[in-house]
């Protein structure tokens with residue numbers, strides 16, 4: 001199959017045939033099954049946060065950061081849901097992965113699951129675009145093979161959500177059987193869901209599930225693993241990135257104008273050979289004429305006689 | 308392994324099932340329509356029908372804003388074709404006066420701020436929209452203005468709708484900060500559906516690995532930071548009154564009062580319309596908590612609806628509506644407060660009786676939820692100037 005041609009179709013937002021998606025997904029699984037739970041990546045590399053189906057902003061991301069033809073990338077997950085182009089965004093990343101296997105690492109986010117995509121848009125999108133859920137199922141199969149983290153030059157740990165009290169060393173992540181739907185509890189769940197916060201120790205979220213971790217946990221993890229930074233995504237940041245705990249942890253967010261209405265900017269983080277950090281900020285693709293167009297919806301107010 | 312089986316299955320499950328297609332279409336209509344850009348706005352009168360249109364377009368950039376709409380009529384003037392409202396903001400899109408409705412067009416990019424307004428008789432209505440709070444603002448809210456609350460993910464903290472009686476200098480405003488100030492700083496008692504399962508697994512894990520494998524102890528499974536994570540707010544708006552005025556204007560509680568649905572059901576031309584979110588949180592993908600505010604202003608009256616909508620998946624549904632009704636000529640303002648609540652499963656079961664397609668789509672539609680949930684509280688207040 002002609003990956004470059006498919007990539008070009010996806011970049012134009014063209015319909016991708018169900019058979020093609022099937023083949024892509026199968027090939028991707030074969031490739032991903034051989035990858036470790038935590039992949040090792042060399043510098044220089046560009047770390048990208050949540051994408052959430054904003055294909056046109058993903059294209060901007062590649063434009064602004066050199067492109068996969070020229071540089072390495074780590075995506076921290078949450079490729080799908082919320083935006084209108086979850087499929088295209090995910091397929092583009094898969095194609096790049098197949099085309100340039102060692103230049104792109106895909107880490108699983110909490111949205112790369114059957115349960116979440118059913119509620120938050122990806123499933124709807126597939127039903128709308130294909131009239132059946134086959135393509136959604138093929139993609140969910142791939143989700144189960146995505147890795148759980150990455151380590152850059154043994155010095156920077158990348159994950160979607162955060163730390164887990166069940167995980168003291170990065171090596172322990174390698175023991176997880178990742179090829180499954182993300183469970184509602186356990187280390188795998190924590191890595192994809194937990195959030196940093198100003199807490200003294202591991203704390204239960206007031207929602208009754210999920211952990212919050214603080215500076216102590218981050219410092220411990222950095223020390224035990226002899227690393228200097230944790231990069232994660234998962235939480236919206238108006239400025240695109242936010243460093244916490246004296247620079248020991250950073251949140252990177254790469255979906256500008258999230259949900260087409262938040263007005264935030266996006267960022268990617270480039271790690272240079274000397275491990276220095278370079279943030280690139282970018283804006284959302286503008287709707288044309290200020291009224292939206294076929295690709296970029298605007299949340300134009302819809303007048304109605306509400307009661 | 309199960310995955311391999313499913314892989315093998317992928318091909319055999321191809322082909323389009325018509326029932327699935329139909330349900331997909333229905334679901335699509337229900338859930339996705341709202342997210343798709345509106346292709347057409349309510350039709351403006353054509354230019355031929357309304358010669359003022361051309362004048363307006365020509366004058367817009369050059370004239371003093373206050374003289375753009377100088378045809379301000381007395382309140383007693385017959386209101387058939389005449390216009391009696393005033394649009395002061397030069398950034399207003401063309402208004403009904405000039406051939407189309409004022410629908411502030413939000414541009415989601417900084418540093419734009421929409422701040423349109425309209426005046427009818429003694430009443431001035433204005434709205435304000437900006438992007439979500441930035442880090443500096445967030446820090447201020449977190450450490451000072453809303454100390455103790457873990458803030459919702461999206462705070463449109465500079466959005467507001469303001470209704471002002473100019474003569475009495477009395478103002479009723481719906482703003483994000485005051486709405487969030489009413490979120491309780493205590494445990495709501497509500498837990499996500501899988502909370503028990505999650506906690507049990509952690510506890511088992513902790514006892515099993517008592518040999519320091521796991522970092523957690525009992526205290527880590529207690530909630531340290533107590534606040535209502537559902538962000539439930541019974542906000543009814545913020546009243547501000549100029550202290551110069553010796554008379555204090557207060558709402559009088561009277562639950563007998565009803566909103567004049569007949570008058571509101573008429574298709575009177577909407578002169579001013581706006582719709583905005585004040586805050587929203589996805590509850591870490593366990594549902595949604597959103598406070599939305601919208602307003603429509605007609606020639607003789609206005610209606611504002613502030614709706615708090617909460618859905619905790621597989622747990623509960625809650626809607627809190629505050630409606631503000633103003634009758635301009637009579638200078639009457641009515642505030643109605645309604646609260647709906649039910650178990651998620653109960654609301655869902657009502658849906659199954661009447662529809663066959665994806666019932667969960669309906670649970671994302673607050674209008675459907677309101678129509679299918681029991682009314683728990685209703686209060687009404689009235690104020691006459």
Ligand SMILES: [Mn+2]
Nearest residue numbers: 078109110234
């Ligand atoms: Mn996430």
